[in-house]
Amino acid sequence: MFGQYYHLLDHLAGYASWWLIGVLFLIGLYGIIVKENLLKKIMALNVMQVAVILFFLNTAQKSGATLAVLLPGETAGAVDVYVNPLPAALMLTAIVVSLAVMGVAMALVIQVYRCYGSLEEPEVLRRMHK
Amino acid sequence: MTAEAVFSVAPLVAVLISLAAAGLILFCGGRPDLREGVTMVAAVAKFAVVLSMLPAVLGGAVVETAPLDIARGIALHFRVDAFGLLFALLASGLWIITSVYSIGYMRSLKYGHETGYYASFAVCLSAAAGIAMSGNLLTFFIFYEILTIATYPLVVHRRNAEAVSGGREYMVYLLLAGQVLFIAVAWAHYLVPGAAFTPGGFLAGAGASVLALQALFVLFMVGVGVKAAVIPLHGWLPTAMVAPTPVSALLHAVAVVKAGAFAVVRVTGFVFGPELMGELGVGVVLAWLAAATIIFASLRALSEDHLKRRLAYSTVSQLSYVVLGAALATPAAMLGAMFHIVAHAFMKITLFFCAGAIYATTHKEYIRELDGLGRRMPYTMGAFAAAALAITGMPLLVGFVSKWNLGLGAVQAGQPVFIAVLIGSALLNAAYFFPIVYRAYFGRAGEEAAHAAGEAPEVAIPAAGEQVAAAGETVAPGGEAKPSMLVPLLITAAAALVLGVLPNLGLQFYTLAQMAAAAVAGGGPGPAGGGM
Amino acid sequence: MNEHLPILLIIIPLIVAMAARLSVRLSVPFTRGLVLAAALAVLACGAGALAETLARGEPWSYHVSGWPPPWGIELVIDPLSGGLAVLVAFFGLAALVYAGPYLQGRTPREQGSFYALFLLTMAGLLGMCVTGDLFNLFVFLEISSLAAYALIAFGGRRAIVAALRYLIIGTAAACFYLLGVGYLYAVTGSLNMADLAVLLPPLMDSPAVILAVVLIVAGLGIKTALFPLHGWLPDAYSYAPAPVLAFLAAVMTKVSAYALYRILYFVTEAAGPVSVTLEVLGWMAAAGILFGSVMAIAQRDFWRMLAYSSVAQVGYIILGLAVGNVLALYGALLHIVSHSLAKGGLFFVAGGVNWETGVRRVPDFVGMAGKMPLTMAAFVVAAFSMIGLPPTLGFFSKWYLVLGCLEAGAWVFVAVLIVSSLLTAVYFFRVIENAYLKGKDDARAAPPFRPAGRRFRLELPAGMLLPILVLSIGVAVLGLFNEQIISNVIHYALPGMLP
Structure with a gap:
């Protein structure tokens, strides 16, 4: 019934996802800049990383396509049938990287809390320069 | 005109000898005799190496080393022409004399940490030789900056607050000038990539606009003018008088200020050239600036009571003779300028040696304390009087030769007004030097000493181990300076006398200057007055 | 073995x-x-x-695991990346030698962690140099x-906070960079640099490429500590342990600057957004030079x-990239x-002085030349190079920069460079x-008492003194031979000089 609008909707849907990713990235950036709690900053950092990961995955998407697994009955060269697997592979690496970042960040946060007894950045800085 | 080139490592060796000496001096710092022996050996060896180039250069050739590519498109290149050799001979020759003197001086005034002093001294001389023999602007600039840096430890040698602030002022002036010169050198390199110094200048064919070249000239003159102490860029020189006297002698007569004056001539004669300067109209401005410096500095010297500082202002004034000659850029003026580098070196080094000998022996550094010193130190004051006479331009003394040529040059340039400047300056010179001589010989020592003791608290406190004439004491027998100080100053004074009669004696300074001036003017015959 | 050199560069430190x-347990x-x-x-x-x-005479392309680019990861050794890799490796070695005495008194566990982390940093930086992806x-x-x-967090209480703040800013920067790469x-549809260099030129004016360039420059600009994105640097540099600091200051910001250069000159071409970017970068660098010097x-x-001096000096590099002609x-x-040589040497000196005497503040340097003559002599040479006095290497880099700007x-850039030298x-x-002129009187009043047994004691442990001296001699000697470096390596590291 909406067959003739299908492409339009698809288009809109595509754009909406881009916008959402952009908003997500900016939320992360906002958090990093504005939040004073170090833990919240790190959470915001993670939001930013996730936005970038989603961005990459989004570039791979095609409507109606499926995973890049060679199913019986499909030919290997039929690119229309498959989602681009490369971004997914890249993002696996990126996720690992972000995991490592979180690990180091958490270790540092724990150390900061041990040393200064606080995670509020202004307070930590005040105690640091004391 | 392209001179025949003789390839030789001698210039490089001459530069490296004193650098190596500096290293050795630092290495055997603990043993004063060895340290000073190294200094002397290096000085003599260096002079011999420089001297070995004299025959070739007198034969009209240019001594070159193989260029060492030090930056893309421009090489570290030594190329000794007549003018360069003139300065190199002068610097290395006077280093021997200054070394003897400074050994005597530093041993009588125990300042301590002399190893650094001798090492810096050697580096200075290395840089001065490098400046003299450099064949292009980059090489020149490298040694120019090394000289600036190497002089700094000498200026601050005393390590007291006064020395530190004097050194700071020295550094501010000279680093600033160095950076300005840096732009100028880079710009000139950009206009004419890798150009070597050419008699008559190489910028004429660069195709830059008049305005750009004028700006470049200003940059160059600010860059080298600070070292040459052209007013208003002279402020550092009197302050730098806090240095020990041999250093002042070095600064004024041998290396630093002289290097500035040398650089002015190099830039006007060998980078821009007289013709281009005439077209740009910058020569006249520079000449007037020099004239103003000559007169102003002489006036300033009149009111200075500190002996060394009065000598410093005298240097400011005298070196502007060189600048004046370089600015007029006629053959005779160039000759006068170049020869005045030599003449002034001998005269001023004598004066400073005298001042140093007086200070080291009696700890007097103000002119008002010098009464009766002529009887106590007859040789020293005799040398002082001779050098002072020479500076005023008394005929038959060395100062006259250069002044005569400068006057001729002013006439050649059609600006005889500068003769008036020269005469005025001679009168002023007499006015600020003769009172010193008069005081020394005819002043009343007893009264004056009592007077000074009551009124001059800033008289230096005698250092340990120093024999000091007690206040009120009349002529002390044997009050002369030590031989190691006395002999050098007598030699230089004698040179100042003899060169006035026979300007070519020994090292052919006059012929070298003539050759260089003729080359700048475009191969014309030697100027009038050459046969002096 | 020989044909695997590019990957060995990364694998060895990782393993x-x-x-x-x-x-380290053993x-x-x-x-x-x-x-x-x-x-x-x-x-x-x-x-x-x-x-x-x-x-x-051509770039050496190494295909990791034999996958050909643009599908597989390509490592590229050309004179640029190879030269920088040598620099990184050299500083890694120097800092590790230096770190020996510095780590004494730490537990074996800590020492092991230090070495592991240090080699990881090295591997990462070397990878950044040689990767073509x-x-x-x-x-x-x-x-x-x-x-x-x-x-950095090894440096103690304050360093932990500095490290955490650096982590937040640095990771955000990496996100920016990654987003730009995503665009x-x-x-x-490609991530290979050589491939992109072919694909990108027709697309240079598309909004996505403009956005990509801006994001990448912002990301790498933060890592390079380019003014005004340098905020993380002073704290991180003030509190990190000296060997780490010397290594980071010497090469880490440089590698990011290299990445910027690689992308702007080898991947994209100087058209459309890139030339505007370069212009902006030039002004940022000029402002950074002055700001850093004044601070x-x-x-x-x-x-x-x-x-802060690093902030200024990194500006020199970016300024040269921004001007972008051969000389610059x-x-x-x-x-x-x-x-790298001068600043690495200076931080080594700073660490050595602090290690021996506990001095950090400039006013406390009084009389230091008497206590540590060799170290302070090395300091003077390195400082001359930073100022740009001949014949040190710093003079010649400034010489080319000024010529390029001319x-x-x-x-304006010429003036900035000159003013910065003076500052x-x-x-x-x-x-x-302070070190040489003040405090002399005290030194003379009490001549240093040296018991016979300690007569040949060096002013610093040999492991710390050696890198300091090597670097300062390198600064002076390489100055005289900079033409060799330029003609043999740097000349071929310019875009278009190698086929």
Whole structure:
């Protein structure tokens, strides 16, 4: 019934996802800049990383396509049938990287809390320069 | 005109000898005799190496080393022409004399940490030789900056607050000038990539606009003018008088200020050239600036009571003779300028040696304390009087030769007004030097000493181990300076006398200057007055 | 073996990093030997790879696991990346030698962690140098940065906060960079640099590419500490342990600057957004040079002074990249070398002085020349190079930069460079004055008492003194031979000079 609008909707849907990713990235950036709690900053950092990961995955998407697994009955060269697997592979690496970042960040946060007894950045800085 | 080139490592060796000496001096710092022996050996060896180039250069050739590519498109290149050799001979020759003197001086005034002093001294001389023999602007600039840096430890040698602030002022002036010169050198390199110094200048064919070249000239003159102490860029020189006297002698007569004056001539004669300067109209401005410096500095010297500082202002004034000659850029003026580098070196080094000998022996550094010193130190004051006479331009003394040529040059340039400047300056010179001589010989020592003791608290406190004439004491027998100080100053004074009669004696300074001036003017015959 | 040199550059430090953490339980000296041997091997690999590419006269492309680009990861050794890899490896070795005495008194566990993290940083930086893939560059960037955060945190209580703040800013920067790469990927479908260089030119004016360039420049600008994105640097540099600091200051910002250069000159072309970007970068660099110099003058803490000086000096490099003619690029690339040597040496000196006497503040340097003559002599040489006095290497990089600016008619930049030299002279001469001229009277009043047994005691442990002296001699000697570096390496590191 909406067959003739299908492409339009698809288009809109595509754009909406881009916008959402952009908003997500900016939320992360906002958090990093504005939040004073170090833990919240790190959470915001993670939001930013996730936005970038989603961005990459989004570039791979095609409507109606499926995973890049060679199913019986499909030919290997039929690119229309498959989602681009490369971004997914890249993002696996990126996720690992972000995991490592979180690990180091958490270790540092724990150390900061041990040393200064606080995670509020202004307070930590005040105690640091004391 | 392209001179025949003789390839030789001698210039490089001459530069490296004193650098190596500096290293050795630092290495055997603990043993004063060895340290000073190294200094002397290096000085003599260096002079011999420089001297070995004299025959070739007198034969009209240019001594070159193989260029060492030090930056893309421009090489570290030594190329000794007549003018360069003139300065190199002068610097290395006077280093021997200054070394003897400074050994005597530093041993009588125990300042301590002399190893650094001798090492810096050697580096200075290395840089001065490098400046003299450099064949292009980059090489020149490298040694120019090394000289600036190497002089700094000498200026601050005393390590007291006064020395530190004097050194700071020295550094501010000279680093600033160095950076300005840096732009100028880079710009000139950009206009004419890798150009070597050419008699008559190489910028004429660069195709830059008049305005750009004028700006470049200003940059160059600010860059080298600070070292040459052209007013208003002279402020550092009197302050730098806090240095020990041999250093002042070095600064004024041998290396630093002289290097500035040398650089002015190099830039006007060998980078821009007289013709281009005439077209740009910058020569006249520079000449007037020099004239103003000559007169102003002489006036300033009149009111200075500190002996060394009065000598410093005298240097400011005298070196502007060189600048004046370089600015007029006629053959005779160039000759006068170049020869005045030599003449002034001998005269001023004598004066400073005298001042140093007086200070080291009696700890007097103000002119008002010098009464009766002529009887106590007859040789020293005799040398002082001779050098002072020479500076005023008394005929038959060395100062006259250069002044005569400068006057001729002013006439050649059609600006005889500068003769008036020269005469005025001679009168002023007499006015600020003769009172010193008069005081020394005819002043009343007893009264004056009592007077000074009551009124001059800033008289230096005698250092340990120093024999000091007690206040009120009349002529002390044997009050002369030590031989190691006395002999050098007598030699230089004698040179100042003899060169006035026979300007070519020994090292052919006059012929070298003539050759260089003729080359700048475009191969014309030697100027009038050459046969002096 | 020989044909695998590019990957060995990365693999050796990675493997030894893990091995070091384990073997330290057995023996600390063995671990230290292992780590030093690894660093030496990496240096040899780098030198071999550089020599090989110079001999070939073309970039040496290495396909990891045999996958051909643009599908697989490509490592590219050309004179630029090879030269920088050698620099990184050299500084890694120097800092590791230096770190020996510095780590005494730490537990074996801590020492093992230190060595492991240090080698990881090295591996990351070397990977950034040699990779030919934009995403791979991100991965190596994160490896080096993460290890560096942890290393900075070694510096004690304050360093932890500095490290955490650096982590937040640095990771955000990496996100920016990755997002920019994402845009390039979305537009071209490729991540290989050589491939992108072919695909991108027709697309240069598309909004996605503009956005990509802006994001990448912002990300790498933060990592390079380009003003005004330098905020993380002073704290991180003030509190990190000296060997780490010297290594980071010498090469970490440089590698990011290199990545910027690589992307702007080898991947994109100087058209459309890139030329505007370069113009903006030039002005940012000029402002950074002045800002960094002025702030350095305002510091009383020696380390912080050097940190701000880094902000200024990195500006020199970016300024040269921004001007972008041949001479300016010579200047920028030579300045990478000269600033690495000088600043690395200065931080080594700072660490040595602090180690021996506990002094950090400039006013406390009084009389230091008497206590540590060799160290302070090295300091003077390095300082001269920073000021740009001949014949040190710093003079020649400035010489090319000024010539490049003259050729481009950028007089403002010439003035900035000159003014910065003078400002640099101000803050270094303050230290020299304190160290050499003041406090002499005390020294003479009480001549240093040297018991016979300690007569030949060096002023610092040999492991610390050696890198200091090597670097300062290098600054002076390479100055005289800079033409060789330029003609043989840097000249071929310019875009278009190698086929």
